[in-house]
Amino acid sequence: SQFILGLTGGIGSGKTTVANLFAKKGITLVDADVIARDVVMPGTQGLAAIANHFGEGVLLPDGSLNRQALRERVFSAPGERLWLNGLLHPIIRSEMLDAAKKATSEYVILVVPLLFENGLDRLVDRTLVVDVEPSRQISRTARRDGVSEAQVANILASQISRDERLAKADDVINNNTDNKEDFAGLESQVTALHQRYLQLAASKKQ
Ligand code: ATP
Incomplete structure (x- = not known):
């Protein structure tokens, strides 16, 4: 069966940004928020x-x-x-599993904000965490959504901690550097992981 990657990270960590870079490589995304x-x-x-x-x-x-x-x-x-x-x-x-089964790309990514909180990591072959310092997470999200930093901090406090999330991750993308529109720093990390996932997907098929 299909190799499934679970992509997660705290609020405003850059999950969507990273997921879109994998999509540009032809990988199918299954978005938990859309399905919900x-x-x-x-x-x-x-x-x-x-x-x-x-x-x-x-x-x-x-x-x-x-x-x-x-x-x-x-x-x-x-x-x-x-x-x-x-x-x-x-x-x-x-x-989500149905959508993953229907995907025809080399592997498939489930994008799930509360992957670990809701135990959905049990459904995937491997987990990838987008990591960012809380201060950046808060300022980026407040700017994106036009809400106060205090509001974002409250949501952050309801999710598992950065340390717990990192401890559970198989792979980590570092999104601490402020990128321009091209997200070049992320792109090179995504490219390296993509190569690895292609190999893992190929060996799962055998
Ligand atoms: P949510 O959990 O709220 O759905 P998310 O994890 O999907 O958020 P994104 O929407 O991808 O996060 O990123 C949050 C905001 O930060 C967006 O406005 C995005 O453009 C910006 N951003 C993400 N990564 C970077 C970066 N490296 N440099 C500058 N801005 C970034």
Whole structure:
């Protein structure tokens, strides 16, 4: 079966930036955030189960999910949050694996922000962490999203620590250098890893 790489990193570490460099080499990306949105689109079993459990109050007039309302329902209700994760996580996991199986590139990358937090590292052959100093992570994300550094710091505190993430990583990309638009410093690291993954994918096939 397909060689699967799990790509992760903290908020604003540069996952998307790095993933796009692999995509430029022809590697298929499976994005957990995209799949997480797809599985609650109108007409899905996921959305039907959510509406059934929480009531019509978590739907917008057009029948789509009211994310804000759902967030409020689970915010200070750990049991409800557990219920929601218990519903959605298995669906997201199997959709990701399905998408990976369909990919025809030499190997496939699952891009998963909470790869280790949610135990999805068990589904992949190898893990790649995009590493960045917290101060850079915070300033880049605040600038990108137009939010305060304090808000980003809060999200950062809800994720596993930089040290824990690095300890679990098979491979690490260093994204501490401030690059211009061309991301040349990242590109050379991606190229070296790509060669390695092509070899690993070829030996897995045998
Ligand atoms: P999130 O977890 O929020 O989805 P992410 O890990 O996908 O974020 P990116 O969106 O790739 O991170 O990067 C965060 C921001 O930092 C973006 O605006 C990106 O352009 C910028 N950035 C990433 N790497 C660098 C770099 N080496 N030099 C300068 N800016 C960078």
